[in-house]
Amino acid sequence: MIYFTLIMKTVVITGCTKGIGEALAYRFARENYKVIGIARDEEKLKLLKEKLEAEFNIKFNYLVADLSKYEQVSKTIDFLSVNDFDVLINNAGFGLHGEFVELDIDAQIAMINLNVTALVRLTHFAINKFKKLGKHDATVINIGSTAGFMPGPYNAIYFATKAFVNSFSQAIHEELEGTGINVLCICPGLTKTNFFENAKWDINGQMMTSEEVADITYQSYVEKKVIVVTGFYNAFMISIIKRLPESWKRYLTKRLLK
Numbered sequence: 707m708i709y710f711t712l713i714m715k716t717v718v719i720t721g722c723t724k725g726i727g728e729a730l731a732y733r734f735a736r737e738n739y740k741v742i743g744i745a746r747d748e749e750k751l752k753l754l755k756e757k758l759e760a761e762f763n764i765k766f767n768y769l770v771a772d773l774s775k776y777e778q779v780s781k782t783i784d785f786l787s788v789n790d791f792d793v794l795i796n797n798a799g800f801g802l803h804g805e806f807v808e809l810d811i812d813a814q815i816a817m818i819n820l821n822v823t824a825l826v827r828l829t830h831f832a833i834n835k836f837k838k839l840g841k842h843d844a845t846v847i848n849i850g851s852t853a854g855f856m857p858g859p860y861n862a863i864y865f866a867t868k869a870f871v872n873s874f875s876q877a878i879h880e881e882l883e884g885t886g887i888n889v890l891c892i893c894p895g896l897t898k899t900n901f902f903e904n905a906k907w908d909i910n911g912q913m914m915t916s917e918e919v920a921d922i923t924y925q926s927y928v929e930k931k932v933i934v935v936t937g938f939y940n941a942f943m944i945s946i947i948k949r950l951p952e953s954w955k956r957y958l959t960k961r962l963l964k
């Protein structure tokens with residue numbers, strides 16, 4: 707008699723209560739993954755747990771944490787040390803629109819803490835955990851941005867944090883060659899979420915949906931890709947932008963972002 711054992715994998719998603727993170731929670735739950743969600747809004751986490759567990763018959767576990775705070779990232783690492791997982795998605799992030807010197811410096815430091823420091827600490831922890839457990843099919847997915855391919859006047863810190871994510875993720879991917887652990891960087895272009903309202907950034911343009919970004923992320927994860935710009939239009943625009951002289955990039959983004 708042949709017994710089939712269905713081993714469910716687990717994905718950790720930071721910033722799963724809204725936008726791209728919420729769509730990723732649905733996407734992975736649809737593929738029968740257990741989900742561990744991390745965000746600040748406990749009510750939204752509870753609601754998401756009810757919905758995902760009812761709709762997909764999976765287990766949703768969560769932790770309330772503000773990942774812009776160093777000690778709360780430590781608390782998250784403690785929580786994840788006693789919870790097994792196969793995929794970590796560093797998705798939580800925010801932007802702030804305005805002139806660097808005019809924007810509150812503490813808010814901008816909090817952005818670096820969330821978009822960069824928390825992502826680096828969680829990546830470091832996850833890869834060490836995967837190695838220690840001898841996992842040969844584990845992945846870290848970092849949500850970068852098309853913003854990471856150019857400087858962003860009037861969004862200077864946000865664009866710089868995303869340049870860090872795009873570069874860091876690819877470097878770590880190379881260091882892990884042959885281990886079976888993949889690091890994938892997803893670079894969405896404009897995506898319809900609360901991001902722009904939170905960033906106080908009034909912007910118009912062709913936008914993808916969070917669900918489209920989540921589909922591309924899942925597919926890229928399955929195909930073990932390294933860096934992916936979401937959608938043909940964004941990929942085409944970035945391929946042109948990459949060829950421009952730095953002074954043109956600065957001029958264009960300054961006009962677009964002011």
Ligand SMILES: NC(=O)c1ccc[n+]([C@@H]2O[C@H](COP(=O)([O-])OP(=O)(O)OC[C@H]3O[C@@H](n4cnc5c(N)ncnc54)[C@H](OP(=O)(O)O)[C@@H]3O)[C@@H](O)[C@H]2O)c1
Nearest residue numbers: 721723724725726745746747772773799896897899900901
């Ligand atoms: N939207 C776009 O056009 C776009 C384009 C490129 C890249 N991205 C990137 O995609 C990622 C998701 O953005 P989104 O557009 O989906 O934004 P969003 O709709 O504003 O969602 C952000 C998520 O992050 C969580 N979050 C925010 N601050 C947090 C903190 N301090 N600690 C823990 N969780 C926190 C929020 O949950 P709580 O409020 O419950 O904490 C929420 O679930 C970000 O990294 C962003 O930079 C977005």
